[in-house]
Amino acid sequence: MLKEPAIFAQLIQSYARSGKLEKGRQLHAHLVTSYGTPSTFVANHLLNMYAKCGDLAHAVALFDQMPQRNLVSWTTMITGFSQNDRFPEAIQTFSSMCAAGIRPTQFAFSSAVQASAALGWLASGRQLHCVSLKLGLDAERFVGSNLADMYSKCFCLPDACRVFKGVSEKDEVSWAAMIDGYAKNGEFDEALMAFQEMLQEETVAADQHVFCSALSACAGLKSEELGRKLHACVVKFGFAVGNVIMSNALTDMYSKAGEMESATRVMGTSYDGWNVVSCSSLIDGHVEGEEIEKAVSIFVECKRRGINPNEFTFSSIIKACAGQAALEQGMQLHAQVIKSGFIMDPFVCSTLIDMYGKCGLLSSSTESFHEIQSPTYIAWNSIISVLAQHGCGREAIVAFHRMVSGHVEPNHATFVSLLMACSHSGLVEQGLRFFDSMKETFGLDPREEHHSCVIDMLGRAGRLREVEEFISRMPAEPNAFGWCSLLGACRTHGKKELGELAAEKLMKLQPENSGTHVLLSTIYASEGQWEEVKAVRRLMRDRRMKKLPGLSWVEVEKKTHVFGAEDWSHPKKDEIYKKLEQLWIRIREEGYVPFTGAVARRVEESEKERLLRHHSERIAVAFALIGSPAGKPIIVKKNMRICVDCHKAIKLIAKVEGREIIVRDNARFHHFKGGACSCRDYW
DNA sequence: TTAGGGTTAG
Incomplete structure (x- = not known):
């Protein structure tokens, strides 16, 4: 029988605290051989020691043998x-x-x-x-x-x-959990209100955890002003130095607020500031701000410093490739993802699905989806969105039904993609049924964006009277996307008056958006109302607005090149323009008639033709035809909608050159092959 | 002898 259990207990406890598992095991063995089965009191200490040292197998074995x-x-x-x-x-x-x-x-x-x-x-x-x-x-x-x-x-x-309200004597841990709970549930304002409430409690003092949670809420709000105030508090409380998690939270907060300089500074000045979390935050901030080159350079620097990218880093950098339609880089990253074992991560998979989709490779996108054993809602949402962008409405609907029958709950984002799919494929009746089912079947209240999708759906189908009716029944006025869809539909279907109303609303909502003015002026131009065109132009001048330049990007030999309209800056410009001339002649032989109505300027026909010939998407296509090997699909990304005339021209260019050409404009994909295009309703 | 909260994502 053990004479001095308290002494042994103390010894076991000290091993538990310092993680000396081997010593603990030896003592356990010694106790058993010398004194037989340990008492419950000593055994409990041993259990604790094993558990603290992570040796659950021994803990379980001992627990099973305990007589009491x-x-x-x-x-x-x-x-x-x-x-x-x-x-x-x-x-x-x-x-x-x-x-x-x-x-x-x-x-x-x-x-x-x-x-x-x-x-x-x-x-x-x-x-x-x-x-x-x-x-x-x-x-x-x-x-x-x-x-x-x-x-x-x-x-x-x-x-x-x-539950939180009922907790007696809340301390900083209780508050931190609640603040973080609000932030994780997207209730950022509530989180910061709780933070303030906590600061007023006399018995509780904010600690580092509390500040981190508050910073995360601030990041969610993307509020630079609040973030700076909080940062000042962090410094005042003396938490700014030496805490990696705090520095990461600060880096993320500035990144989310788009304050990349501050984010970089926090990282650079903190001890151990360069780590996989802060790097991922910084990369993501640059990607969101469309500073892709910077994002890539941080990714490279990260590796140079021996920081291994994790699933967050990969998600962000792959998203960058998707944004730029940089397929080669995206594929290289896909290989790295497989090698590093992050291919099982639902977020990484979903960005891969999205990347291939946005680069125009629908088959690779669906392949990536099918490789997932049990897709989560994240993966389903991605594939439905990709199918929608590619004009595969029916396939998107099939995917949705499979998602639901596989007991994966759709969310608001699922319905945005689904409704867009219906809209792009002209499946109006089905789309309207899905809209109704949101609330009836899935208990989801349609949001602004879903209403806008319905406007878009009815508008594209030319059912403008129903659009007016639908808008009058909406709980609130449409958002910018809704009015913009209506304006686009009005242009397509020649509804000038309704278009003017939509433009007026849109100008109020987004006074800085030059696109509205441009769209309105094209409605007038297509009807030959040049006085009105002039008036809109004057308005733009008075408001000091510049028409956003139309840009196209194309990846050739792993490098992304950007072109504007009438772009003479590229070193290969002579070859490009020669190619454009040749193409012009060849497609004219195929029956191409330039649609000069697409030029909203009052100039000579020959000048209009020249302007059309030098649209950025056509320059990009010509450049890729010169610079990339035959048989390789050409993928062009454009920052606005492809023009009607370029659509006609590129369709024929794809035919005469025997090349697959994919143009991704800011709304959807146009997959040109053998004189046809995948999209079904483009003018 | 046993206990809690913190940073990055579509």
Whole structure:
């Protein structure tokens, strides 16, 4: 029999604290050989030591052999499982403990609730909540804070708030969990209000965790002003130095606010500021700000410093390739993703699906989708969106039905893509049914963007009277996208008056958007109303607006080249213009008649033809024809809609050159092959 | 002898 259990217990405890597993094992063996089976008291210490050192196998073996287990034995096992990421076993052990007739205390509850939170198992979290209510432990500080955390991690914010309100003697941990809960659920204002409320509490002082959560809320709001204030507080409290997570939160906040200089500065001045999280934030900030070259240079620098990209880094940099239609680079990254094992990540997969889709390779996009064993809503949303962009409305609908029958819940984003798919493919009736089903079947309230999709859908189909009716029934006025769709439809279907109304609304919503003025002027120009065209131009001049230049990008030999209309800056300009002349002659032989109506300028016909010939998309196509090997598809990305005449011309260029040409404009894809185009309703 | 919160994504 062990004479001095307290001394051994102390020794075991010290091994547990310092992680000396081997010493602990030796002592355990010594105790067994010298004194036989350890008492419950000593065994509990051993259990704790094994759990703290991550040796769950020995903990389980010992626990199974214990002749008598008490409350602490069970609790130690639950905590051990939870802290070693073995969450289902933590929950299982909790229920075995109850079945063994032992009444759990706040310690066991905390750990079991944490396990439910980590797994996102709302049902087990709720059951634990119920049991804690019965035992009167739900308002206890640890249990209550963990329950609130669990509910917010399971996206049940109202329940989280209710539990949090009931917690007695909240401390900074409780507050941090709640602030973070608001932020993670997208309630950024609420998060910052909670933060302020906390600051007024006399008994609680903000710590680093609290500031990090507040910064994350600030990042969500993309508010530079608030962010700077918070940054000042962080400095004042002395938290700014030496904390990697804090520096990462600051970098991310500035990146999200588009303040890339500040973001870079925070990173550069912090100890250990260059790490995979801050780099990913910075890359993403540059990608969002369309500074692709900078994003790539950080990615390169990251690798040079020996920082291995993770799933976040890959997502962002692949998104950059998608934005630029840089297929070669995207494919290289795909290879790296496979090599590094991040191919299983749902976000990375979804960006790959999106990247291939945006680069025009529908087949690679669907292949990437089919490689996923059990697609999440993220992957489904991506593929539905890609199918929509490619004008494959029916396929998008099939995908949607498969998603639902596979018990994956669609969300608001799913319906945006689905409605767009219906719109682009002219499937108006089905689209309208889907719109109704949002609320009726899926309990989702249609948002502004869904209403805009319906406007677009009816407008494209020329059902403008129904559009007016639909708008009058909407809970609020359409947003800019809605009015813009209407304006576009009015141009296509020659509805001048309605177009003027849409333009007027749009100018109020987006006074800086030169596109509205341009669109309106083309409506007038197509009807030969040159006085009105002049008036719109005057308005643009008075408002000091410049027409956004139409630009086209094309990737040749792994390098992206950009062209504007009438662009004479490229070193190969002579060859390009010679090619354009040749193409002009060859497509004229194929029956091409230039549509000079697309030129909203009052100049000679020959000048109009010259202007059309030198549109940026055509220059890009000509350049790619010269510079890339025969048989390779040409992918051009354009920052606005492709013009009607270029659409006709490129269709024939694809035919005479025997090349696949894909033009991705700011609305959709045009896949030209053998004298035809994939899109079904382009003028 | 047993317990809690923090940074990056479509």
